[in-house]
Amino acid sequence: MHQELLESYHQFFEPELLADIVDSGVLKTVNEDEVLMEVGSYVKHMPLLIDGAIKILRVDDHGSELLLYFLEKGDTCAMTMTCCMGQSVSEIKAVAEVKTRLILLPVHKMEEWLKYKSWRDFVFDSYNGRLYEMLDAIDTLAFMNMNERLTKYLFNKSVIAKSKTLNISHQEMAYELNTSRVVISRLLKQLENEGQIKLHRSKVQILT
DNA sequence: CCATTAAGATACT
DNA sequence: AGTATCTTAATGG
Numbered sequence: 623m624h625q626e627l628l629e630s631y632h633q634f635f636e637p638e639l640l641a642d643i644v645d646s647g648v649l650k651t652v653n654e655d656e657v658l659m660e661v662g663s664y665v666k667h668m669p670l671l672i673d674g675a676i677k678i679l680r681v682d683d684h685g686s687e688l689l690l691y692f693l694e695k696g697d698t699c700a701m702t703m704t705c706c707m708g709q710s711v712s713e714i715k716a717v718a719e720v721k722t723r724l725i726l727l728p729v730h731k732m733e734e735w736l737k738y739k740s741w742r743d744f745v746f747d748s749y750n751g752r753l754y755e756m757l758d759a760i761d762t763l764a765f766m767n768m769n770e771r772l773t774k775y776l777f778n779k780s781v782i783a784k785s786k787t788l789n790i791s792h793q794e795m796a797y798e799l800n801t802s803r804v805v806i807s808r809l810l811k812q813l814e815n816e817g818q819i820k821l822h823r824s825k826v827q828i829l830t
Numbered sequence: 831c832c833a834t835t836a837a838g839a840t841a842c843t
Numbered sequence: 844a845g846t847a848t849c850t851t852a853a854t855g856g
Contacts, residue, residue, distance in 0.1 A: 768844070791836060802845055807837060823836060823853055 627725060630672050630695060639738040643670075647725040652718040659716040667726035668702045671695050674722025675782045679715045679798070689775070689798040691755040692719060692782055700752035703732065703745065719782055771799055772809050776819070776828060786828045 627643060635643070647670070652658060658669070661681045669676070676693040678701070693699060693716075701714050735741040762771055775795065779788050792806045799806070810826065813819045820827040 793836075803837080804839095804846080805844060807839095808844095811838080821837085 627670075627672070631670070634696075634744055635740045636738060639735060639741055642731070642735065643725065643727065646731055647727045649723065650726055651721070651723050653721050654718055656718045657715070658718060659712050659714070661713060661715050662711050665702050665712055666729060668729055668732060669693075669699055670725040670727065671697050672723040672725065674724075675719040676716050676722060676724075677719045677798075679717065680713075681715050686800055687715065687797060688800040690714070690759045691752075692778065694782070697751070698744075698748050700749050702729070703749070768799070768801060768805060769809050769812070772806065773813070773818075775799060776826065780828050788826045788828070789824060790826065791824045 627640065627647070627649075631643075632640065648667075649672075652674075658676060659665070671693055673695050676699075678690045678693065678699070679687045680690055681687050699716065701712060704710075732745070736745075762774060766774070772795070775798070776788065779790070780786055792810065793803045796803045796806045810819065810821055814821050818828070818830055820829060
């Protein structure tokens, strides 16, 4: 994993820390739709993303899900930090959006590594970043209608997939935005009529 | 072909 | 915006 780690993180971490990470971290590759973390599971590792993307979902008691935000290269999960500090259980669900490579670090190292300035900065910045994304997610929910939410969602998906064509069904989108399939279909049809997208079976092509 | 599943349509809340 | 129901279209064996 050494090369991958160095390529992605050498500008953030000092050499001693990098060496420690190589020592105790494990490189893992996860495939699309693989579940990395379930609500209620104990957090034992902290992920450092090398490439790909992980989606973070909130799940309610009835099992319905809501997309909060994506983690990408250079990101880590703030939830993990919160959880492992307090020895508690995950409040969120994490699923690989695309094939993703990440390094898993044992949580007990987190505290030990606070002796490194670059680590403290990284943890702090990650918290900031996640907090900002969380605020953004709240704004989206509170102030945007479904049409805007869907548009934003499609845009994000396209960035992460690095493609203008998304292989996804209306039902799946409805699931992630926590709405119904009919509503998604209606809104997509509207976007198609506006010339923004082109619809196919289980596929959306973004034209803008 | 047929079975399954995605998506369109319509009507109602 | 969301639910229920029916119809139609695409897909894969």
